[in-house]
Amino acid sequence: MVSEGVSGAVLIVATDRDDRRFLFDALDAQEFDAIYTAKDIGQARTFLDQDPQIDLVLLEFIGSASDAVAFCGELLRYRPQNPVPVIGILASSSGQQVWNWENMPPGVVDWISSPVNPAEALARIHAQLKDDGGKPGASAAAESDARYRYAFDGSLDELALVDPKTRRLIDVNPTFIQRSGYSRMQLLAGRIEHFDAALAPELRSELNLRLQREGSVQFRAQKPHADGSAYLVDVHVQLAVQDGKVVHFYTFRELGELGRYEQALEVISSLSLAGGGEEGINAAVRSVVDWLSLDFVALVSLRLEQAGEIQPLVVYHRFSPAEETPDPLRQSSLKHVLDGDELIQLADAWRLSPDNGFVRERR
Helix, strand or coil: CCCCCCCCEEEEECCCHHHHHHHHHHHHCCCCCEEEEECCHHHHHHHHHHCCCCCEEEEEECECCHHHHHHHHHHHHHCCCCCCCEEEEECCCCCCECCCCCCCCCCEEEEEECCCCHHHHHHHHHHHHCCCCCCCHHHHHHHHHHHHHHHHHHCCCEEEEECCCCCEEEEECHHHHHHHCCCHHHHHCCEHHHCCCCCCHHHHHHHHHHHHHHCEEEEEEEEECCCCCEEEEEEEEEEEEECCEEEEEEEEEECCHHHHHHHHHHHHHHHHHCCCHHHHHHHHHHHHHHHHCCCEEEEEEEEHHHCCEEEEEEEEECCCCCCCCCCHHHCHHHHHHHCCCCCCCCCCHHHHCCCCHHHHHCC
């Protein structure tokens, strides 16, 4: 680590020429003391021999990454009393990303993804190079933790740390507790799937794969509240490191009126572009499902020329129903709608429709 006000020396090790150039240009504009770029581990060792005071290494992990992992071990042995922190660069292609990022290599303190985002890389580099003016390690660590707690607990956004293996919540800030309506004990006893957003299982799997591949994901969804309602949020998830272990860092930002108007316009636009025919109908229903985070949708056609026969056009279930689940198209609620009645029921729908077996099943 370097003292406050000193930029330090950085070693960049990446086979991708663009990544090396972007990182060098970003660091050069910040007037770092020294910047070394190496296209392979062999060249990196040469630079390390020339300048034993390197303060941080940006190291690419590609393929099996055995050379990179071995180099991390060398860095620990090279300066055991004051190890050189390493920020890993993860390959963007899942085919190249053989290394399991959940098992942290020795010395790796953070991750960025390739192709690199210079602004994100600079923020992570500065975070690692900051020091508390030569204070003893334990005192500096305690003060750093205090600053983290202040920023975490004082944020107006909902924040959460999640174990990537068990998917259980490790920590949440007071804003998360207040807006979700759950107690801290309830939250820390549960998995993130119950509290983050109403996502279809296939979409959640896709987002998790992108997070592993790219290091961060963003999406918009309805976040559930303890009272059964939901509110619209922008969700940002990124990889972070806590106590030497990789965690998922969630940020939930509630949309204001402008954000809700923007989303409504997006849905209207997608509906206008959906076109006709079966494909167009499916696209339109999908837009509405995503907008409102619906668990079930049925779009039917009433064929008067065939004695009022109902023809399902689209039936969507977020969660696959069990075999014994009552058929929603044979329930009284649909009959009332087809008779011309307006039917709006909220959280107490199961109580207001005692003869609707499908609603009771979904309670």
